[in-house]
Each structure stands twice: as structure tokens, then as C-alpha cells.
Amino acid sequence: MDVVICRTQADAEAFAARIIADAINAKPEFKLGLATGATMEGVYAVLSQMNKDGKVDFSQVRSWNLDEYVGLAPDHDQSYHYFMNKHLFSNINIDKRNTHLPDGLASDEEMEAARYDASIDEAGGLDLWLVGIGQTGHIGFNDPGTSFTSRTHVAYLTNTTYEQNKNYFTPPESMPRRAFTAGVGTVMDAKRVLQLITGKRKAAIAAATIEGPVTAMISSTALQFHENALIVLDEDAAADLKLKDFYKEVFENDPKWANYR
DSSP, X not given: OEEEEESXXXXXXXXXXXXXXXXXXXXXXXXXXXXXXXXXXHHHHHHHXXXXXXXXXXXXXXXXXXXXETTOOTTSTTSHHHHHHHHTGGGSOXXXXXXXXXXXXXXXXXXXXXXXXXXXXXXXXXXXXXXXXXXXXXXXXXXXXXXXXXXXXXXXOOHHHHHHHGGGSSSGGGSOSEEEEXXXXXXXXXXXXXXXXXXXXXXXXXXXXXXXXXXXXXXXXXXXXXXXXXXXXXXXTTTTOTTHHHHXXXXXXXXXXXXXX
């Protein structure tokens, strides 16, 4: 696991965006896993501007998203289809036919979950999956207790997750309590996982993810087992790391980061 600590949230977002852009430039037919949420908005703004400036080309990229609420149509303003179109897909030169999210209106939920995983497998797997982290350490909607071998499935959301997200809905109680989510195992299958963590309120869970024991009660700790995981934080999110100075020293001296310093 690589850990990079940036000075500010904006710096961390720009760093994550550059990692993605450089990977796409090296392999134009890139297969990219994406996430939603406020943490990702800054990353998508940077990528959109880079695309506008001719610094990255999404024309051959295919994407898959982590999750979607059960019962929401793609044009619902709180669906993740809507979020992705608003914050990224409509702002870059990606072919929307190459963008994939679970169908929140699927009549057969088990079949939809299996279809979604199969679409990733048929593409040959993902090159990189960008993920955030929830207050309970969840990736996607893989809340505490989710198996590390889990595949795409419908999850019933914990009260913590519900309280964290309900105010995006009007009225708040209209937020669905279930959602499709790529499983921990589905995410871990990606060749590379890039996790972005920002803000003081994520400091404790960031430390647990990076330096704590591996446990299914914190799904993001599975990344400790990934051979090519990169966690990017700002100073606020890194506040509780015991080895913070060491991670900074590695970044300043490891040749592989020479072009990013």
C-alpha cells in the first residue's frame, strides 16, 4: 500500500486526478472504476478541465461505477447516474454508451447484480478503481460486516450511512434504504485501487484503514491486502496516522514519485 499526503484538499484532488489522467494517457482504452459523493466532485472538476485543455482524452475509456440506489430512475436528481452525468460524463469526451452503472429500476435484483459483475469480467477487469470512504470505513455501500469476497449485490444501508446521506434528498425520508453496490471483492479485483480521503472528520477512519487491524467491520481495511493500492490524503485526513512522517519521507525519496513531487 502506498500512502501520499498532500497539503490541502484541493492538492489531494488534483493529485488523484493526475494519477488517473496519466494512466489513461498511457493506455487510451482504459477501464476505469468510479465513485460518487462530495469527495469526488473536486476530482471530476479537475479531470473535466484537463480534458477541456487537451491533457487527457476519454474517447476510448470505459467506466463502471460503484453503486446506485434501488428504486431511482437515471434522471432522478439524487441518482448516481444523474451525479455522474452532471459532474463528469457531460463535461468530457467520453462515449456515454461506454459508461456503466447498476440499473436502480431492475425488476430482478440478483440478475442485475450478476449482470453487472459479468460486464466487468467480459471487459477483462478494471485497470483502476477510484474510491472514497464513508464514516464507517465503507467502500461503496459495503457497510460493516460485508464479506471481503462479496460481489455486486443489493445492500440494506446502515443508520449511519442513512443519516450521512439523507439530507441530499427532499424530503430526507425519501432516501432509499437499499442500494446496488459493487462488492469488496469486485473492487479488489481491479489492477489498481486509488482511494481519496480528505477532511478532519475522516482522520480516525483513515488511520484505521491504513494502520489498523484488517476487519470486515471496516471494509476499506481490505486494501491492506491489495498489491497495488494507493491512498491519497490531505493533511487533515492524515492527522491521526502514526507513521505520517514516514509516508512523507517515502514520497520525497522514492524514485517512482519523482514526476509528482
